[in-house]
Amino acid sequence: MNKTELTALLKKVESGDISAKEAAERIRLDSYDDLGYAKIDVQRGIRQGANEVVLGESKTKEQICGIVKHILSSSSDSVLITRLSDEAAEFLKNEIELFYDSVSKIGIAGKRNTACGKGCIVVATGGTSDIPVAEEAALTAEYYGNRVERLYDVGVAGLQRLLDNVDVLAGAKAVVAVAGMEGALASVIGGLVDCPVVAVPTSVGYGSSFEGIAALLSMLNSCAAGVSVVNIDNGFGAGYIANMINNR
Amino acid sequence: MNKTELTALLKKVESGDISAKEAAERIRLDSYDDLGYAKIDVQRGIRQGANEVVLGESKTKEQICGIVKHILSSSSDSVLITRLSDEAAEFLKNEIELFYDSVSKIGIAGKRNTACGKGCIVVATGGTSDIPVAEEAALTAEYYGNRVERLYDVGVAGLQRLLDNVDVLAGAKAVVAVAGMEGALASVIGGLVDCPVVAVPTSVGYGSSFEGIAALLSMLNSCAAGVSVVNIDNGFGAGYIANMINNR
Amino acid sequence: MNKTELTALLKKVESGDISAKEAAERIRLDSYDDLGYAKIDVQRGIRQGANEVVLGESKTKEQICGIVKHILSSSSDSVLITRLSDEAAEFLKNEIELFYDSVSKIGIAGKRNTACGKGCIVVATGGTSDIPVAEEAALTAEYYGNRVERLYDVGVAGLQRLLDNVDVLAGAKAVVAVAGMEGALASVIGGLVDCPVVAVPTSVGYGSSFEGIAALLSMLNSCAAGVSVVNIDNGFGAGYIANMINNR
Amino acid sequence: MNKTELTALLKKVESGDISAKEAAERIRLDSYDDLGYAKIDVQRGIRQGANEVVLGESKTKEQICGIVKHILSSSSDSVLITRLSDEAAEFLKNEIELFYDSVSKIGIAGKRNTACGKGCIVVATGGTSDIPVAEEAALTAEYYGNRVERLYDVGVAGLQRLLDNVDVLAGAKAVVAVAGMEGALASVIGGLVDCPVVAVPTSVGYGSSFEGIAALLSMLNSCAAGVSVVNIDNGFGAGYIANMINNR
Amino acid sequence: MNKTELTALLKKVESGDISAKEAAERIRLDSYDDLGYAKIDVQRGIRQGANEVVLGESKTKEQICGIVKHILSSSSDSVLITRLSDEAAEFLKNEIELFYDSVSKIGIAGKRNTACGKGCIVVATGGTSDIPVAEEAALTAEYYGNRVERLYDVGVAGLQRLLDNVDVLAGAKAVVAVAGMEGALASVIGGLVDCPVVAVPTSVGYGSSFEGIAALLSMLNSCAAGVSVVNIDNGFGAGYIANMINNR
Amino acid sequence: MNKTELTALLKKVESGDISAKEAAERIRLDSYDDLGYAKIDVQRGIRQGANEVVLGESKTKEQICGIVKHILSSSSDSVLITRLSDEAAEFLKNEIELFYDSVSKIGIAGKRNTACGKGCIVVATGGTSDIPVAEEAALTAEYYGNRVERLYDVGVAGLQRLLDNVDVLAGAKAVVAVAGMEGALASVIGGLVDCPVVAVPTSVGYGSSFEGIAALLSMLNSCAAGVSVVNIDNGFGAGYIANMINNR
Amino acid sequence: MNKTELTALLKKVESGDISAKEAAERIRLDSYDDLGYAKIDVQRGIRQGANEVVLGESKTKEQICGIVKHILSSSSDSVLITRLSDEAAEFLKNEIELFYDSVSKIGIAGKRNTACGKGCIVVATGGTSDIPVAEEAALTAEYYGNRVERLYDVGVAGLQRLLDNVDVLAGAKAVVAVAGMEGALASVIGGLVDCPVVAVPTSVGYGSSFEGIAALLSMLNSCAAGVSVVNIDNGFGAGYIANMINNR
Amino acid sequence: MNKTELTALLKKVESGDISAKEAAERIRLDSYDDLGYAKIDVQRGIRQGANEVVLGESKTKEQICGIVKHILSSSSDSVLITRLSDEAAEFLKNEIELFYDSVSKIGIAGKRNTACGKGCIVVATGGTSDIPVAEEAALTAEYYGNRVERLYDVGVAGLQRLLDNVDVLAGAKAVVAVAGMEGALASVIGGLVDCPVVAVPTSVGYGSSFEGIAALLSMLNSCAAGVSVVNIDNGFGAGYIANMINNR
Numbered sequence A, B, C, D, E, F, G, H: 001m002n003k004t005e006l007t008a009l010l011k012k013v014e015s016g017d018i019s020a021k022e023a024a025e026r027i028r029l030d031s032y033d034d035l036g037y038a039k040i041d042v043q044r045g046i047r048q049g050a051n052e053v054v055l056g057e058s059k060t061k062e063q064i065c066g067i068v069k070h071i072l073s074s075s076s077d078s079v080l081i082t083r084l085s086d087e088a089a090e091f092l093k094n095e096i097e098l099f100y101d102s103v104s105k106i107g108i109a110g111k112r113n114t115a116c117g118k119g120c121i122v123v124a125t126g127g128t129s130d131i132p133v134a135e136e137a138a139l140t141a142e143y144y145g146n147r148v149e150r151l152y153d154v155g156v157a158g159l160q161r162l163l164d165n166v167d168v169l170a171g172a173k174a175v176v177a178v179a180g181m182e183g184a185l186a187s188v189i190g191g192l193v194d195c196p197v198v199a200v201p202t203s204v205g206y207g208s209s210f211e212g213i214a215a216l217l218s219m220l221n222s223c224a225a226g227v228s229v230v231n232i233d234n235g236f237g238a239g240y241i242a243n244m245i246n247n248r
Helices: A003-014 A020-029 A044-048 A061-074 A086-093 A128-143 A166-170 A185-190 A207-220 A235-246 B003-014 B020-029 B044-048 B061-074 B086-093 B128-143 B166-170 B185-190 B207-220 B235-246 C003-014 C020-029 C044-048 C061-074 C086-093 C128-143 C166-170 C185-190 C207-220 C235-246 D003-014 D020-029 D044-048 D061-074 D086-093 D128-143 D166-170 D185-190 D207-220 D235-246 E003-015 E020-029 E044-048 E061-074 E086-093 E128-143 E166-170 E185-190 E207-220 E235-246 F003-014 F020-029 F044-048 F061-074 F086-093 F128-143 F166-170 F185-190 F207-220 F235-246 G003-014 G020-029 G044-048 G061-074 G086-093 G128-143 G166-170 G185-190 G207-220 G235-246 H003-014 H020-029 H044-048 H061-074 H086-093 H128-143 H166-170 H185-190 H207-220 H235-246
Strands: A078-082 A098-101 A106-110 A120-125 A147-151 A172-179 A197-201 A227-229 B078-082 B098-101 B106-110 B120-125 B147-151 B172-179 B197-201 B227-229 C078-082 C098-101 C106-110 C120-125 C147-151 C172-179 C197-201 C227-229 D078-082 D098-101 D106-110 D120-125 D147-151 D172-179 D197-201 D227-229 E078-082 E098-101 E106-110 E120-125 E147-151 E172-179 E197-201 E227-229 F078-082 F098-101 F106-110 F120-125 F147-151 F172-179 F197-201 F227-229 G078-082 G098-101 G106-110 G120-125 G147-151 G172-179 G197-201 G227-229 H078-082 H098-101 H106-110 H120-125 H147-151 H172-179 H197-201 H227-229
Touching: A061 A078, A061 A086, A061 A106, A078 A128, A086 A098, A086 A106, A106 A128, A120 A128, A120 A166, A120 A185, A120 A235, A128 A147, A128 A172, A128 A197, A128 A235, A147 A166, A166 A172, A172 A185, A172 A207, A172 A235, A185 A197, A185 A207, A185 A227, A197 A207, A197 A235, A207 A227, A207 C207, A207 G207, A207 H207, A227 B227, A227 B235, A235 B227, B061 B078, B061 B086, B061 B106, B078 B128, B086 B098, B086 B106, B106 B128, B120 B128, B120 B166, B120 B185, B120 B235, B128 B147, B128 B172, B128 B197, B128 B235, B147 B166, B166 B172, B172 B185, B172 B207, B172 B235, B185 B197, B185 B207, B185 B227, B197 B207, B197 B235, B207 B227, B207 C207, B207 D207, B207 H207, C061 C078, C061 C086, C061 C106, C078 C128, C086 C098, C086 C106, C106 C128, C120 C128, C120 C166, C120 C185, C120 C235, C128 C147, C128 C172, C128 C197, C128 C235, C147 C166, C166 C172, C172 C185, C172 C207, C172 C235, C185 C197, C185 C207, C185 C227, C197 C207, C197 C235, C207 C227, C207 E207, C227 D227, C227 D235, C235 D227, D061 D078, D061 D086, D061 D106, D078 D128, D086 D098, D086 D106, D106 D128, D120 D128, D120 D166, D120 D185, D120 D235, D128 D147, D128 D172, D128 D197, D128 D235, D147 D166, D166 D172, D172 D185, D172 D207, D172 D235, D185 D197, D185 D207, D185 D227, D197 D207, D197 D235, D207 D227, D207 E207, D207 F207, E061 E078, E061 E086, E061 E106, E078 E128, E086 E098, E086 E106, E106 E128, E120 E128, E120 E166, E120 E185, E120 E235, E128 E147, E128 E172, E128 E197, E128 E235, E147 E166, E166 E172, E172 E185, E172 E207, E172 E235, E185 E197, E185 E207, E185 E227, E197 E207, E197 E235, E207 E227, E207 G207, E227 F227, E227 F235, E235 F227, F061 F078, F061 F086, F061 F106, F078 F128, F086 F098, F086 F106, F106 F128, F120 F128, F120 F166, F120 F185, F120 F235, F128 F147, F128 F172, F128 F197, F128 F235, F147 F166, F166 F172, F172 F185, F172 F207, F172 F235, F185 F197, F185 F207, F185 F227, F197 F207, F197 F235, F207 F227, F207 G207, F207 H207, G061 G078, G061 G086, G061 G106, G078 G128, G086 G098, G086 G106, G106 G128, G120 G128, G120 G166, G120 G185, G120 G235, G128 G147, G128 G172, G128 G197, G128 G235, G147 G166, G166 G172, G172 G185, G172 G207, G172 G235, G185 G197, G185 G207, G185 G227, G197 G207, G197 G235, G207 G227, G227 H227, G227 H235, G235 H227, H061 H078, H061 H086, H061 H106, H078 H128, H086 H098, H086 H106, H106 H128, H120 H128, H120 H166, H120 H185, H120 H235, H128 H147, H128 H172, H128 H197, H128 H235, H147 H166, H166 H172, H172 H185, H172 H207, H172 H235, H185 H197, H185 H207, H185 H227, H197 H207, H197 H235, H207 H227
Parallel strands: A120 A147, A120 A172, A172 A197, A197 A227, B120 B147, B120 B172, B172 B197, B197 B227, C120 C147, C120 C172, C172 C197, C197 C227, D120 D147, D120 D172, D172 D197, D197 D227, E120 E147, E120 E172, E172 E197, E197 E227, F120 F147, F120 F172, F172 F197, F197 F227, G120 G147, G120 G172, G172 G197, G197 G227, H120 H147, H120 H172, H172 H197, H197 H227
Antiparallel strands: A078 A106, A098 A106, B078 B106, B098 B106, C078 C106, C098 C106, D078 D106, D098 D106, E078 E106, E098 E106, F078 F106, F098 F106, G078 G106, G098 G106, H078 H106, H098 H106
């Protein structure tokens, strides 16, 4: 059920053409659409303030395409797709309008939001190698209409790079701290700001970084209060939460 | 340096009695107080909007007492103490004014805040055994002036207990979800609300709960967006972040 | 020894041509057939009520073919093969009659059972990406003659999708719950039904899902009684157990 | 709401004293009872065919007592309590009628079921040290009315002890296999029977048994089909599932 | 220093051409040969009763070739090479006389021993997929002159396959038990024989087999005395130890 | 069935009083004795050449006493008990004749073997703290009639202590290498001797020794061939295997 | 800012052309150069005595090239690049002057230092397979002007290879001990020398070496004092620290 | 052999009373003293420049006393004892002259060194709770004659505390960085100094700090070059290495 249909339905209630109870029933029945391989949560926008997002990983390109087309035709004029492979993006571009960023593997189907929110979200990284995950966070936050400030390669081994940007941090409503290896960035930023820090461990590193476990544990044990953590490499999740915080 | 002293100092600058540079120097020198075994961050309140909190665990009762007394006498009229043992609380009560909750091991030295913030923070638990951690979160949030709603024992094995309280969840500015064992509560709540969920895994359980690891991993992998995670049993951290979100 | 041979042998006993003792000896000697690289348990059907199943993984295609041909020629008119690669399936199709499903990697050599059992087994998944494992379970259960109801993509982040199908769950004699990431599906279903839930963690996810460990631990710690767990991605095992339960 | 109250309510509907809608509302509101520290799922018996069970661990003895008394007075005439410490049992005995087995830490408040089900459940252990967990399973199964056969100390290092009891195993509708150390018992039994085997790893052992992890992994990787696994030391869960299977 | 050189040297001592001290010095200096990238322990045969073995993995084919040629020309007329890739074997065959088994990745350069020792070593596997590791053990034992009996695919899920071969086991001086998944084979054999069992966990399996960890832990925790364990997939080590035991 | 009874039975067969078949049946029935909480493998001595050993840990002192008394009265004149607590030893001493060593927690009930085998077993430790585990190995080996040479505190940090005893090592038929921390002792000894080395990791150490995991992994990865490993702190197992090797 | 520019600037201060304050400001602003994807710490040479090193892994070849060119043009006449892939090296060679060692994956852009320091650093390996990591350490140490002695393939399984080189070790100011598998080399060397040993675990090995974890734990638990550890395969880090020690 | 004896022996060589060869033999034989439960490395002082240190943990107080007395009477006038329990210290004080610090559990038997080395070693901690481990490092370094500067409670959550002491750090010849929780201190210090940083993870923290693993991994993955790591809580090792570096 898209918005037009919803409005039409509600108008019929207003006019007495159908009872409120009957309308409620139709909406309820519509609360997800069943494609067989996927049950699309079409009213998440109403319930949670953000449309269903499609995780591209582990789905076939045909499944992604089917889901995205269905959402675009029924409940939203744009869809965020994460972890979209280059190959699947190529496939989708032939079928629908798609913005695609191959660094972060983010795709945006349909209309791309360009509005800019009130507060600012800072996305910081420890190093250059963390940028793909950081961009996933930044593009997600921008997709939901937030202004994003990028502070890349400000890891703690050269502290002046971070300290020189304390004013940028001071202006943030939420900070996304992205780091691999020892993940110390989250703690150091956590000690400098008065807003929540959403920490994203990355799988950057080798040996005992254990694909991001070192950074994950480091961030969970941050000695600075105000730091919470999402899954390794989960830039999307961090951007999404930062958006929620900025819009509180 | 407490507020009175700070104000006095700044007035001298205003009157020209001392130069701005000299004042800055004095403030900088005062930026922490050194007790030898502890360097107290006396201006965290100015920098981060919340005074230094004392982690009672692994400190001797004499060290805790010394630190708390110093803060009370210099930079704040109350101090939050976490993981304070019954024995150390007994010791402190002879020395200072102390509120102590033996379930959550939270102590509040000096004046206890009773003001009530604008938005509401919901603290939910999966079971009865998670209550000590939940109370740590709730009392922390209340200490910082937030209104807290408690939803205890609403685990997913009896879903009606949670669904019956959807309206309570709907009114939250932030939810703290506290659960051990499989930690599914965070995901289920995450799918129902439009505000950030701060998940706290607890060490409740046995066998392959591995002292909270099962719940921790479960929460980090939540299929619901909007969930971030703090350390196992870290009720304080969750309450602190929920306060930050509510005050954005 | 195939059934014809067995019957012939037993008739000789009846007619007194050979002693019962001698016949027993021959049957015992026949209790497995030795191909050198494999010892085929030809009387598992008699002992356990289900013929030997062939795990295709880690065997050469020649070994699989040899084993399957031997079973078809001696003790059964169909063989279930799991984790059969596309390449090995191609090879087998040139040698024997084979049904092959490339999503679940299930192969069925010889005659495919189409009979339909008395009770119903529900196979549910948290997401679209869990379908290959779920199909392994569903096809296994169908192979053994059970009726299977599929409930795909009913993960807990959009609870209405599951609650809308409570009646389907209520009709089950056993439920197979397939989920990766945080694996909360098993607990939620476990709290809604009065039959055993066989939980299958999947390796779907990334980062701290640790190839299915997060879901595995979550399911082992289910707060709902009635949930038992099989190996990560072991759809076959779950389908097999569900069949056993349905036929109790 | 106990059964008498429920019947009375439904009679009022029958007589027209209250509307069906109003009755439904009352039942819904009654679907759990809120003690503050616990929300008791009073209609689990109706929904799942087995009353709420109380996990004694991590609750204070006062909380256990409060919950048990509430259930006895409202929805059931007996309550199963697991992991009940000797000390809490002592406390409860002064307040209510209680059967207590200090080996398995099982308590049964109120009337103890002595009825005996149709099929037989076999509970087997690898060694003498696994008996406490096995008794938790056996007493649970007996509580729900099943006949239980105990086969203790039949570990695979002395295979004749198990093989000598193959006929006992052959008569089972479900087997609970309890073992620590290498947990091989589950696989060996799984290869001998045609009913589901619910495997319970125990924390018996030392060194690299890692408090039951070795047995847990062993059981999850059983080469015998038909084996599913519950949490380490979770005798209760296994007994509960075996009961469900026997009553299919 | 090869044997001829050693004999020549010792004869010079006998004849008084050089002093014993000088000879000792030369032997000592010769105790390894330095190729730069490798220091070859040319007198291990004298010290340990078995020549240096070359681990092919992680070496370039040129390095392997250089080491093997050096040993053949100095201290031995054959060399065992383990984990030799097909590609490196191809390369070596152009340079030296080489027996190569592509299943076990064992290569034997120079003369292949065909002598047959006094006692018998049994190499048993749980399944067909364990054969490559088992062959590494068997070929190693045969290389050192032992008689080897192979018992493949005798896993515990079909116990009759093992019990039918108890007499073979009874004749062993040492048993090598090779198994992946739950690794129960080692315990069951350990309970049947009166000689040492060298257990080799294999990386066969998936999911929670964790590349052989499940089998490793299972074997380390064997309830049967007499079982010791080598590294995952280390067929060579097991064959080598079995040889040592057989030659005690 | 003790030896006298067995001989009497066999004589009856000889004299024709009972048939061989009947005798075999009686022996088979006697193959274990069932105490309810334990099934004693009374003919392990015949099958495996060593009587049943009692693991004292996790059994009540009454269970240990019952099992030991039963064995002494039926199938053996002495019983080895491992991991016997001081308290249980005290209890047993009042009931039976018992040798007890409180360092290794080894108990020997009944007659203590003082015979001395042909070959020599060397038991070596890395440090003083490993002695309890080493004594468990040494006393076990002596119990089975082997001569044991003790080399304690010869860890690799002071290599001269080990090198000074190379001649002792050279005379061994088997070496038991006991070490915690980094467990390097096994590799170094493995490179010096031509007999099997049974390595026992100990839980000695702190921090990242992880209760013996560091030593365990180190020993499993020994670069010296000829090293096999038993469970952490399993001195008994190592002594038992060394005995088996010495008696090959 | 390169050295010439820095000198020029300081001369202007001397001559009074600009104020000291202005100069300080310029230096501060120059404390890093921002390329967007990287913030180059151009004054690390002044602060830490060694220029910024570029980690090639996880960066695109364009990013590496951009960073290296920037450093060469601003703050240094040579740059060390670690973990540089063959492909990226090929790319760089077309753009800048580059020394590249494909074994260690070390690249040196610009002028290569050939000066030779006062003390000697010994780099030792357990086996041939550890050489790539050892060369990373050795080339790093040489890059910073140290004399390096290589002792390769001196693992503890053939102790004479190490003992024969005790004099080389005795002359070291620092030793880098590189080993995989059980990593015993570090402890043995640690017991022989009077200088710090920097241990580098390598991912060489298989099975329970767990990609270097076995060696890592072994080295962390070294019974020899004087051993500290860097990350698995981190030859660079070890060479860098050895340089620091040699230049104390 | 103490120094007097050694000098006497060498004088006999000088005077020709005994041959050099004979003297060498005596020294070699004396290279350790055998107490049965311990082999004391009496010439470590000559070989490694530091006398044998006694690890108090896991030894009986009688063993510690025996070892210490032996060293004092033979090869040194003072002995460092680590991890000495209060109880054992009490026992020793009755037997020998002992300095004991109950915070760090360091004991020094015999004469306590008060000399002060040339360079300075800085020992820094993240928090107050890390002080016991830090004191172990500091007292060790002082025992070997180094000047030690303590910087306690300078964790990264209040960065000004560390930055305010940059000059102290700048004067160090080696820094020991002691921290639990996320262990970020090592990386931040590593980025500020030009000398080696020896990082000591501590077991301070809870939940996912996993007894120091989080800090350990963090430190091993430090993005700052120049950081090496010792075992969790191994203050002694860090102090010992810092001494070695300072005396290079």
